[in-house]
Amino acid sequence: MISYFKLILFIFPLYLFCPPNKTYVKVLLTEITPHSVKTLNISSSHGIIVDTKEDGHTKRSYYFKNSVPLQIDHQTVFLNNKKIKTQHPIRINAFDGHIRYNHENYFGTFYILFHDKKIYLVNKVELEDYIYSVLRTEGWPGWPLEVNKVFAITCRSYVIKKVLEARTSKKPFHIKNSNAHQTYRGIRHNNVHKQAVDETAGIFLGYKNQPIAAMFDSCCGGISPAQINGSLAGVDFKKAPYLARKQICTHCKKCKIFHWGFELPLKEFEHRFATIVSDLENLTNITISKVDNAGLVHKLTLHYGNKKIKVVEGKKLYSLFTEVKSSVFTITKKKDNLVIKGQGYGHHLGLCQWGAWQMVKDGWNYIRILHFFYPGTTFMQLKDKESEKENS
Template identity: 45%
Template structure:
């Protein structure tokens, strides 16, 4: 290993403003992986252009690794080149280009945080690079640049909102790489996406001059969000309480779905919650005014067991949304539903249909998030 010359960091303070000054560089931190410290794991980081490595124990010292760093986790410690690590934060970045980790390529810097209980691997990268990557997995091949502009602004807004929430909670990371937040699997080569992100750089959706919780799903299923019972706090997020439906996705295949599963498969899943169930003799669903399942009622003879409708969504991957019916026939359970997701905010496929009708991205965003306005990230002036 060779010591690499020290370097300094320039900290840029940012704020949210309606002016159109040059965009700042805002970094996003994504929790790519977490594992209990007591477990045994091996982590490999690769780069075609070598890796610069440092640790919190001696932050002024940096080392150059030739194309690969292997980190072994065992006996409640991390080992690098067979030497026990004593630092609680490890940092690495490529000399140029990307880092390969778990079969994906990532831009930016990697941090490995070691706590008393866990090892957390976090990827820190510029917001716009993150949004470009996210659109590669949240979008759909063949979408036009205008559709990707809609999605870029939506995903950017969601990321900024979550960043702010994470800072309030003093979390080390801002987002997870799954649909718990936004799916993120590193870089891609789609130029249409890159252009859409660049052409909307720094633009986000605001309500009362603050970034909104820009929720979105693949297909809303024609649900009117304002009628949904027991969902997000509409007083805090009135822009999600859209009082009119999106009907633009209704002719698409994704709009409705149907799935049959075996009674045994269904029973095995619900027994984890209700182990006292002996036999399933019937199933009913109770819906709210919007058509979302509030409660699924499982009958066992004269006994009934009530399960929250959203729990069914998490129990069975076959269930694509919260708007569905569930019936029992013989040894089969049939789910029929509309939509793909949680039915709040932007309907991606509906937005794509609106683009075909020549709606500009601004009009589309105002349709799905009523009462909002578009703003742009700008640097804060230094205090004198």
């Protein structure tokens, strides 16, 4: 481990960086809206302790042998059918071992938090345990150690940025557990993932001494991020110039989703678009009406009825058809069918996972790969994380 650090220090300046609350990540598991009724399926095979402050001051602890009888009914929490009268955080800890939620094991502690008329179930987990869990769903099982190191640093950079952003927002969590941020579904043991996390512990990418928004996708399709219209794609290249990579990735071209395509009858397009366009009937064609220099489709025009047209967001095609893998595609009319052909899988920004896999096969190490995908960034290291104290 020491030799790795020396290597990085020798090649790149390694900044010490110490954001507060960095050691723990608060992950949103579920958000319960004011009028919902929900049972939370939380358990542990070695007993579970629930801490409450029912009168606002006195702490009360409850022990349950296996599962926690927790119901939420219109903003009120019921523990063992007893109403919890205050809105102080409720802490749930496994007596020993992992805590289970919806049949998945998790590291750390759960909290039920009350905020803005909603109730949140949040998992507070140590950063490196979080990264290890994220690799289960954001990584690819069986891929080499060096690729998993790339993923570990990418996911760590992203979550550290989210932790810092949460300091200025009032949300009671740092990051969502869905692909809106990074998918996180608890622990599945994997030796390569563990080694990748351990050997990169605390390392992340920074730009101007701040953690970067390390976006990544599955396959970039050889699209040039620098040519993407940032404002239309929802990314600010002035704030994140490391996402406007000029060098094109050709490393993913052998993967199956570099090119994709499908052909369906116009009637099928009409059927699906009718869910968002109320008067849609007799669809005769769909044409691309706004595309940026990189090839991302931002607007589509539906031609239907008696010379009617309707302009819709390009991403609607993505949301209505699972066959559509990215926003880079062409549409060709072929008799009564439409043929869609596209490139890449994802948003075309940041790290290309299949590209990184091929780079490792070609002898690249994780440092060189990350500098390729996030130009202008610097390797940084969380400082003295052991000395930081847990705080909720």
